[in-house]
Amino acid sequence: MKEVTLKQIAENLGISITTVSKALKNYPDVSKKTKALVKEEAKKLHYKPNVFAVNLRTKQSKTVGLIIPEVVHHFFSSVVNGIIEHAEKKGYLVIILQSNESYKLEQKQIDLLISKRVDGIMISLASNSTDISHLQEVRDLNIPMVMFDKISKLIDCSKIIINDRKAAYVATKHLIDSGCKRIAHFRGALLPQNSIDRFLGYKKALEDHGIQYDPSLVYICERVDYKDGIEAAKKLMSEHDDIDGLFCITDLVAIGAISVFNDNGIKVPDDISIMGFSNWFISSAITPSLSTIDQPGYKMGKATFKTLLKEMKAKRKELPFKPITKVLETKLVVRNSTK
Amino acid sequence: MKEVTLKQIAENLGISITTVSKALKNYPDVSKKTKALVKEEAKKLHYKPNVFAVNLRTKQSKTVGLIIPEVVHHFFSSVVNGIIEHAEKKGYLVIILQSNESYKLEQKQIDLLISKRVDGIMISLASNSTDISHLQEVRDLNIPMVMFDKISKLIDCSKIIINDRKAAYVATKHLIDSGCKRIAHFRGALLPQNSIDRFLGYKKALEDHGIQYDPSLVYICERVDYKDGIEAAKKLMSEHDDIDGLFCITDLVAIGAISVFNDNGIKVPDDISIMGFSNWFISSAITPSLSTIDQPGYKMGKATFKTLLKEMKAKRKELPFKPITKVLETKLVVRNSTK
DNA sequence: TTAACAGCCGAAAACGTTTTCGATTTTTTA
DNA sequence: TAAAAAATCGAAAACGTTTTCGGCTGTTAA
Numbered sequence: 038m039k040e041v042t043l044k045q046i047a048e049n050l051g052i053s054i055t056t057v058s059k060a061l062k063n064y065p066d067v068s069k070k071t072k073a074l075v076k077e078e079a080k081k082l083h084y085k086p087n088v089f090a091v092n093l094r095t096k097q098s099k100t101v102g103l104i105i106p107e108v109v110h111h112f113f114s115s116v117v118n119g120i121i122e123h124a125e126k127k128g129y130l131v132i133i134l135q136s137n138e139s140y141k142l143e144q145k146q147i148d149l150l151i152s153k154r155v156d157g158i159m160i161s162l163a164s165n166s167t168d169i170s171h172l173q174e175v176r177d178l179n180i181p182m183v184m185f186d187k188i189s190k191l192i193d194c195s196k197i198i199i200n201d202r203k204a205a206y207v208a209t210k211h212l213i214d215s216g217c218k219r220i221a222h223f224r225g226a227l228l229p230q231n232s233i234d235r236f237l238g239y240k241k242a243l244e245d246h247g248i249q250y251d252p253s254l255v256y257i258c259e260r261v262d263y264k265d266g267i268e269a270a271k272k273l274m275s276e277h278d279d280i281d282g283l284f285c286i287t288d289l290v291a292i293g294a295i296s297v298f299n300d301n302g303i304k305v306p307d308d309i310s311i312m313g314f315s316n317w318f319i320s321s322a323i324t325p326s327l328s329t330i331d332q333p334g335y336k337m338g339k340a341t342f343k344t345l346l347k348e349m350k351a352k353r354k355e356l357p358f359k360p361i362t363k364v365l366e367t368k369l370v371v372r373n374s375t376k
Numbered sequence: 377m378k379e380v381t382l383k384q385i386a387e388n389l390g391i392s393i394t395t396v397s398k399a400l401k402n403y404p405d406v407s408k409k410t411k412a413l414v415k416e417e418a419k420k421l422h423y424k425p426n427v428f429a430v431n432l433r434t435k436q437s438k439t440v441g442l443i444i445p446e447v448v449h450h451f452f453s454s455v456v457n458g459i460i461e462h463a464e465k466k467g468y469l470v471i472i473l474q475s476n477e478s479y480k481l482e483q484k485q486i487d488l489l490i491s492k493r494v495d496g497i498m499i500s501l502a503s504n505s506t507d508i509s510h511l512q513e514v515r516d517l518n519i520p521m522v523m524f525d526k527i528s529k530l531i532d533c534s535k536i537i538i539n540d541r542k543a544a545y546v547a548t549k550h551l552i553d554s555g556c557k558r559i560a561h562f563r564g565a566l567l568p569q570n571s572i573d574r575f576l577g578y579k580k581a582l583e584d585h586g587i588q589y590d591p592s593l594v595y596i597c598e599r600v601d602y603k604d605g606i607e608a609a610k611k612l613m614s615e616h617d618d619i620d621g622l623f624c625i626t627d628l629v630a631i632g633a634i635s636v637f638n639d640n641g642i643k644v645p646d647d648i649s650i651m652g653f654s655n656w657f658i659s660s661a662i663t664p665s666l667s668t669i670d671q672p673g674y675k676m677g678k679a680t681f682k683t684l685l686k687e688m689k690a691k692r693k694e695l696p697f698k699p700i701t702k703v704l705e706t707k708l709v710v711r712n713s714t715k
Numbered sequence: 716t717t718a719a720c721a722g723c724c725g726a727a728a729a730c731g732t733t734t735t736c737g738a739t740t741t742t743t744t745a
Numbered sequence: 746t747a748a749a750a751a752a753t754c755g756a757a758a759a760c761g762t763t764t765t766c767g768g769c770t771g772t773t774a775a
Contacts, residue, residue: 040761042760042762043762044761054761054762055763055764058762058763058764059763059764062763084764086759086761086762087760087762089760089761090760090761090762090763091761091762092762093760093762094761094762094763094764095762095763108764111755112764166753234768
């Protein structure tokens with residue numbers, strides 16, 4: 038049971054390997070008759086080109102790499118969804134790696150992808166990635182790369198993002214518009230740009246609407262998850278009793294907070310209005326359903342791959358490529374956790 | 377700016393390519409002195425082997441394929457997590473494909489993976505995959521394959537599963553033990569084995585405990601999601617008023633049902649006890665928190681890859697490999713939606 | 716009749732690695 | 746000191762494809 042190769046077909050037909058190869062790829066200097074013959078024989082033998090040889094010869098793998106902080110995560114899995122669907126359509130396969138929010142791992146994985154010779158790399162940074170020499174290496178090797186969501190401004194490459202600051206502004210403004218006067222904010226860790234930007238949007242909205250910014254109303258959620266939300270809410274309750282609005286950096290944090298309020302007889306949204314962020318789909322399934330900002334994960338994945346594709350094409354044709362930055366629209370989603 | 381190759385190193389050192397190759401791989405017939413020289417030079421030039429050439433020569437890609445019905449799904453993303461983590465440790469990369477529960481797509485993707493010459497394939501079947509000729513092809517080509525969670529009994533390969541029937545039995549028994557007499561079941565579609573097995577477990581538990589099985593208490597949720605849960609719950613409410621227990625095929629269905637009961641003044645668990653299935657982590661975040669069956673996604677991913685690895689190793693050594701079936705333990709998780 | 720040309724085909728190099736096997740040198744043994 | 750054994754190296758084939766370039770045939774134009 039041997040592999041079917043060009044050689045095999047050539048021998049069967051009594052012609053050269055060259056002609057077989059060219060016939061299968063519709064080169065103009067092969068007669069219609071031979072083309073038909075070759076194609077028929079290829080089909081008969083179930084010929085499939087050996088990708089290993091093709092890769093070696095063409096110097097491309099038709100494979101792209103994707104690094105995300107977490108796989109088990111609604112937003113990122115939506116991005117993955119958008120990416121692999123469009124990649125497959127264009128004949129590319131996707132290798133997925135998870136940095137676990139670790140800078141060290143991220144660095145290793147970049148090396149892995151480079152040594153695997155993927156045609157391009159898509160990455161959303163780990164929160165603690167401040168050193169970016171590994172990313173610079175990708176640029177230096179002239180490997181197409183697109184960053185999305187969690188990006189670094191220090192690297193010159195294409196970027197697909199949302200305007201976190203603006204979105205947070207809209208979220209906070211919605212709380213203000215619905216009558217909230219004392220609005221707390223559960224923010225993320227101090228370093229990640231997302232966390233900073235959302236905080237700044239919150240602050241700006243307050244200031245623009247005549248509400249004094251009060252640092253004691255801002256709580257830090259390091260891991261930005263359900264438990265963080267619970268703890269921050271408990272702390273908030275013990276330290277303040279006049280809060281009527283809360284903007285959380287994540288739906289998950291918001292859900293944690295809601296559960297605390299539910300347990301303590303604080304009515305949402307009557308006593309306190311709550312905004313989440315992401316529109317993780319479970320936010321429509323809790324009680325009360327959560328008002329939030331829709332973060333378009335699928336679209337981001339799609340745009341990320343399409344941009345990478347352009348860059349890969351340009352590279353193959355040895356054309357210059359100017360990195361672009363695309364800002365995707367977010368949407369305010371009003372449900373029952375706000376008035 | 378040329379690529380660094382073995383040839384390059386050989387020329388620099390005035391020795392042969394063969395020796396360089398062997399030195400880097402610690403062949404015994406290279407002197408310590410040359411080895412040191414070669415390694416030093418390799419490091420100096422940042423030599424990285426060309427995987428394309430290695431693949432061609434060794435006939436393996438050190439890459440495995442993974443096909444799942446859905447990426448944006450808590451259980452499957454947990455499996456993905458378990459797989460890619462352990463694969464990376466062993467030097468394998470993972471290509472992820474999503475069948476979108478479509479048999480047609482699944483078939484194409486298998487072909488894709490075959491033509492990419494992955495070293496092995498892991499797959500959880502689409503619900504409507506009854507024809508399994510594409511899987512048989514994988515077997516025929518002697519490509520290592522492991523099926524997990526949604527499997528087909530007709531294919532002779534390794535399988536990693538849970539005992540759905542037993543788990544459903546435990547879930548239903550928990551309802552019975554806590555005093556429920558009239559227990560409804562929101563099941564999945566008619567075809568998928570999971571759906572059938574969970575239904576059978578439910579039925580068996582009733583029968584074993586002297587409760588008459590009543591077909592009118594079983595509702596079908598085609599898509600097994602939140603909306604299905606809502607609709608089934610509404611229907612249940614309109615058709616029956618004596619239900620005191622409900623076992624749902626999925627946490628998501630259960631959450632949908634709970635929201636309906638919440639809205640209609642039906643107290644959970646006082647009026648009706650509810651069991652989910654999966655222990656999707658949001659189930660601890662809703663009110664009331666959901667009692668459920670823990671389905672070990674991460675462990676399943678880990679076991680799936682490890683089994684595949686064994687099979688790949690056996691193949692390389694041309695040893696026979698006897699497919700195994702591993703049944704992972706599930707756990708009853710009691711929270712506040714049951715008494 | 717010759718030159719030019721189009722149409723068709725194949726030899727051969729190249730991609731970069733791995734591995735077999737034989738050659739050469741050095742060391743050990745008798 | 747000669748023979749045997751060990752240590753070290755390299756030539757070359759192989760993996761299967763793509764592509765350049767030149768050759769051959771037969772037709773057309775001058």
